[in-house]
Amino acid sequence: MELISLVKKKKCKEAIELIKGGSNLNFVDENGCTCLHYASSGGMSAFIIAAAQNGVNIEKRDKKGQSPLDLAVAMKDAVVLELLCSFGSLVTVKDWAFVGVDVDDLNKTDQNIMRTLINQIEREAENYYGKNAFEVCYVNPADEIVKFTDVTLNTDNISIGFFLYCSKIMPEYTDISMHLGSEYQIFSDVFEIKTWGDTPKFLKLQISVLGIVENNQLAVIMPLEGYVEGNIADQAITDGEHAEEYTELDINIDLTRIKMAKFVILSKLRQEVFDVTQEAIKIIPQSERRAEIHIPEGSFKSPGKLMLNVANTNDWNNAETVLFTNVIDLTMHNNVQPEKPVTVKLPLHSPTVDVDDLIIIASHNDIPQTGNDWEICSTNIEIEGNIVSFCAEHFTR
Known part of the structure; x- marks a missing residue:
C-alpha cells in the first residue's frame, strides 16, 4: 500500500527505491488498481520502466476492467503508451477509439496514439507465434549484460546505470524485404534497442547470427531507425553433435541524437x-x-x-x-x-x-x-x- 501511495503522490524516486527493496508490485487497492495503473495515468515513465524490469503484471485490470494501457490511451500519453506497448501490453477493442477514422484526419497526438496501437496489434501476432522476443533490464556499470543468449552489451564505457530494452523480430514478420534491392539478402533478425535514464553516448553490442557471410559477400548493417554501424568480428562453428555456423558482429549505436535504434543485418555480393x-x-x-x-x-x-x-x-x-x-x-x-x-x-x-x-x-x-x-x-x-x-x-x- 505504501508503494501505491508514493506513486499516487508522484514521488517517483522514493517509489523506485521501494521496488529495489522488494515491494509487492502487484498489490491492489480498493479500486482494484496496482501501482502500474496510477503510474500509467500519472505519466510516470521512469517508474513504469523500473516496474516492468521487476516483473509487474502489465495486464492487470481494475474493477472497471481497465488495464494500464487503457488508462494511458484515455490520458493520451504517447510516451507511456509506447512504453507499455514495448513491454508487451495487449491492445483491447476499447482502446480503438478511432476505428473507422482516417488517421491523417486526426490531430498529431491522436495520430501518434493510433499508429502506436496499430503497430502493437501487429506485434501481438508476432509475440503469439513466438516470432518476437523482448527483454528489459537495468544496466549496472559492472555487469555483463546478455540478452537472448546472442546479444551482449559491452559495459566498458558505462559509468551510470540506465534501463535497456532489447527485442528481435523474425524478418518474415516485417515489411523489410519490400524495401530492399535485388542485390541484398536478409541475414539476421530485426533488432530494436531502446534506452531510458542516464544513458551513455553510445552502446557497444556483440551480436551472434546463425550462418556465415561467405567470402564473396559483404555484411551490411541497415539502420531502420537511429544511427548504427558495425562490422564482422568473427566467424566460427559451435562444438558438439549438432554443430552450427555463426557470425559475430560488433555493433556501435550512437545515442547522442536519439535514444533508440532499430536495425537488420544484410548480405550482398562483394x-x-x-x-x-x-x-x-x-x-x-x-x-x-x-x-x-x-x-x-x-x-x-x-x-x-x-x-x-x-x-x-x-x-x-x-x-x-x-x-x-x-x-x-x-x-x-x-x-x-x-x-x-x-x-x-x-x-x-x-x-x-x-x-x-x-x-x-x-x-x-x-x-x-x-x-x-x-x-x-x-x-x-x-x-x-x-x-x-x-x-x-x-x-x-
Missing part, C-alpha cells in the same frame, strides 16, 4: 575492383581467396579498372557434383578486352575430377540468355592438386 596497367599483374581476390588471375604484360594498352565478382555454385550440386568451381565474372570498366590470354586459377569443389572430364564454359555477355551465349573454353586446362587453371581470351562486356 564486387572487387583492381587497377590494371600495361604491366604484368597477379590478382588474388578476397571473394575467392585460393583463386588467382594472371594478366601478362601488354594485355592492355592503357590503364583501367578490372571489376571482379564471384558467385557460389556448390549449393547447386546434389548427390553428384556437376559444377566443379564457382563462377567468376571479369569485366573491364570500359569493356576493353585483353589482347593476350589471361590465366585463371580456381579452386575445385571436388578433387576427384579428371582433366579429361572437365569442361570450362565462358560467356562475354553480362547476362547470358541462351545456350548460344556460351562457348567452350578449351585452352590450356590443367589440374594441380585442388586447383584448375585455364586461359580466358575475353572478359564480360
